[in-house]
Amino acid sequence: MFFKLIVCIQSLYNERKMEEINKDQKAFWSGKGGEIWVTKQDSMDIMLSPLGEEAIKKLNLSSNENVLDIGCGCGSTTISIANEILNNGTISGIDISIPMIEKAKRSVNDLSISNIDFFVKDVQTENLGKNIFSSAYSRFGVMFFDDPFKAFSNILTSLKESGKLSFVCWQSPKLNPWQSLSVQAVREFIDLPSPPKRNPGPFAFQEKDYVNDILKKAGFKDIQIDDFQREIDMFYGKALEEAAEDYLSINPVITEMLKESSQEIRKSVSDSLIEAFRPFYNENRLTFPSATWIVSARK
Numbered sequence: 532m533f534f535k536l537i538v539c540i541q542s543l544y545n546e547r548k549m550e551e552i553n554k555d556q557k558a559f560w561s562g563k564g565g566e567i568w569v570t571k572q573d574s575m576d577i578m579l580s581p582l583g584e585e586a587i588k589k590l591n592l593s594s595n596e597n598v599l600d601i602g603c604g605c606g607s608t609t610i611s612i613a614n615e616i617l618n619n620g621t622i623s624g625i626d627i628s629i630p631m632i633e634k635a636k637r638s639v640n641d642l643s644i645s646n647i648d649f650f651v652k653d654v655q656t657e658n659l660g661k662n663i664f665s666s667a668y669s670r671f672g673v674m675f676f677d678d679p680f681k682a683f684s685n686i687l688t689s690l691k692e693s694g695k696l697s698f699v700c701w702q703s704p705k706l707n708p709w710q711s712l713s714v715q716a717v718r719e720f721i722d723l724p725s726p727p728k729r730n731p732g733p734f735a736f737q738e739k740d741y742v743n744d745i746l747k748k749a750g751f752k753d754i755q756i757d758d759f760q761r762e763i764d765m766f767y768g769k770a771l772e773e774a775a776e777d778y779l780s781i782n783p784v785i786t787e788m789l790k791e792s793s794q795e796i797r798k799s800v801s802d803s804l805i806e807a808f809r810p811f812y813n814e815n816r817l818t819f820p821s822a823t824w825i826v827s828a829r830k
């Protein structure tokens with residue numbers, strides 16, 4: 532009886548702890564973060580497609596594979612892999628964001644594509660199946676886990692023997708001025724938080740050795756981490772002032788802080804950002820250098 536009680540208390544405790552895992556990320560991606568991606572996906576795609584495609588190339592996919600798209604968001608990479616490569620294959624897009632998966636499902640319905648499934652799931656904690664996928668892919672969807680080692684162990688389990696993994700993630704903000712310059716410009720007027728380097732977030736995988744350790748510890752083999760640097764276009768079709776306004780609206784932390792600031796501060800932040808962006812503005816877009824890691828491995 533006493534033993535049963537202990538087991539019961541323990542399982543209640545574990546359940547409560549499960550709810551805590553990735554709690555902030557779940558709230559963010561089904562809240563403000565998800566909203567932004569749902570409305571701005573086209574402009575995100577212009578910025579991210581050339582980087583995501585580099586990671587797709589690494590998989591050397593054949594037309595009959597069964598692919599996993601990790602943190603697939605609104606499903607644009609899932610759809611393009613299904614459309615362009617998988618004639619006889621299938622692809623599953625998995626994401627914790629409810630609104631982003633809803634958007635992905637709507638797109639697939641509109642396009643009448645039959646070889647795609649989308650699921651709202653946490654890649655770190657939920658069952659992805661065992662020996663299911665021949666390849667796992669991600670475009671910037673793997674840097675948000677509380678416990679990346681557990682998440683990649685889970686991904687490994689879902690892969691078939693010798694299954695392939697490839698993803699793209701950001702190197703340091705210093706090498707990505709679209710982020711560092713903007714933050715610097717905003718910081719002149721607003722006290723932005725500086726979370727530790729490895730905290731879940733877009734730059735959590737900036738250290739190559741850290742990424743290598745996670746994959747190695749999770750059991751991946753043939754790990755390769757390539758430096759990929761190229762220019763990216765942001766806010767295509769926008770005037771410089773509009774691009775600066777858009778940048779402020781896509782960063783939820785800044786948006787929240789600006790809401791609480793005076794009109795004067797808001798104007799100063801916007802002017803400062805316009806000046807920081809000016810050297811990168813040409814014709815109808817901002818063009819920035821970018822640095823990412825193209826990471827590939829095998830089960």
Ligand SMILES: C[S@@+](CC[C@H](N)C(=O)[O-])C[C@H]1O[C@@H](n2cnc3c(N)ncnc32)[C@H](O)[C@@H]1O
Nearest residue numbers: 560602603604626627628653654670671672675
């Ligand atoms: C930067 S967005 C990239 C979205 C998409 N891959 C793209 O390139 O358009 C990161 C994505 O990772 C998802 N994500 C974060 N943590 C996750 C988790 N634990 N399990 C599944 N998806 C997660 C987010 O909901 C979000 O859609």
